[in-house]
Amino acid sequence: MTSGSRLEETLTDRIRAVILGGDFVPNQRLIEADVCEQFGATRAAVRETFKELAGEGLVEILRHKGARVRAISKAEAIEITEVRMVLEGLSAAKAAERVTPEQADRLRQIVTEMRTAVEANRLDRYSELNAALHAKVREIADHRTSASIIERLGAQVVRHQFRLARQAGRASVSLPQHELIVAAIVARDPEAAQTAMQQHLRSVVKALESTTD
Numbered sequence: 001m002t003s004g005s006r007l008e009e010t011l012t013d014r015i016r017a018v019i020l021g022g023d024f025v026p027n028q029r030l031i032e033a034d035v036c037e038q039f040g041a042t043r044a045a046v047r048e049t050f051k052e053l054a055g056e057g058l059v060e061i062l063r064h065k066g067a068r069v070r071a072i073s074k075a076e077a078i079e080i081t082e083v084r085m086v087l088e089g090l091s092a093a094k095a096a097e098r099v100t101p102e103q104a105d106r107l108r109q110i111v112t113e114m115r116t117a118v119e120a121n122r123l124d125r126y127s128e129l130n131a132a133l134h135a136k137v138r139e140i141a142d143h144r145t146s147a148s149i150i151e152r153l154g155a156q157v158v159r160h161q162f163r164l165a166r167q168a169g170r171a172s173v174s175l176p177q178h179e180l181i182v183a184a185i186v187a188r189d190p191e192a193a194q195t196a197m198q199q200h201l202r203s204v205v206k207a208l209e210s211t212t213d
Helices: 003-020 032-039 043-055 074-098 101-119 123-141 144-156 158-165 170-186 190-209
Strands: 059-062 066-069
Touching (some): 043 059, 074 170, 074 190, 101 123, 123 170, 158 190
């Protein structure tokens, strides 16, 4: 890999993080000159980054109008979560087949920290741990195709997930679901792990349906 491609990759990571962090909001136009100045990048690098982020579903490139942050509707977020239900179920099953004792300990640790966050009403921390748990399951599963699709789809609905995390009582509903997922993976029960993960994401769909756009 050349130093130029590494630079573009770093720029993509930085702009993606700004979008996912909410500093660039849905439907906001991404003015090429402004982005170049903000990130200290060339126009060619910024254009390439916009193309990469468009491929991830985070940016729209409009003919003769440049780029803007893509807005994901509630209906689309629900569809994405339904697809994730299938893929993350597969991931959980694979994780149950492949989990090591050390990995099992890490899953238990994350769940313990999630419980502590719920008890302290630290919703931001709970949300971080939620993402960490799902990422750890994907890592243990070692199923690259599903992981890459899940990560791309997850990035598109991060704002909806952020809002869900702040719903009153949502963390208390979600915590026992994650405990069941971890228990099944640690017990090396692929079928139970798949079912627990799918039930969790079905619950996420129902929670999304109750929100407003």
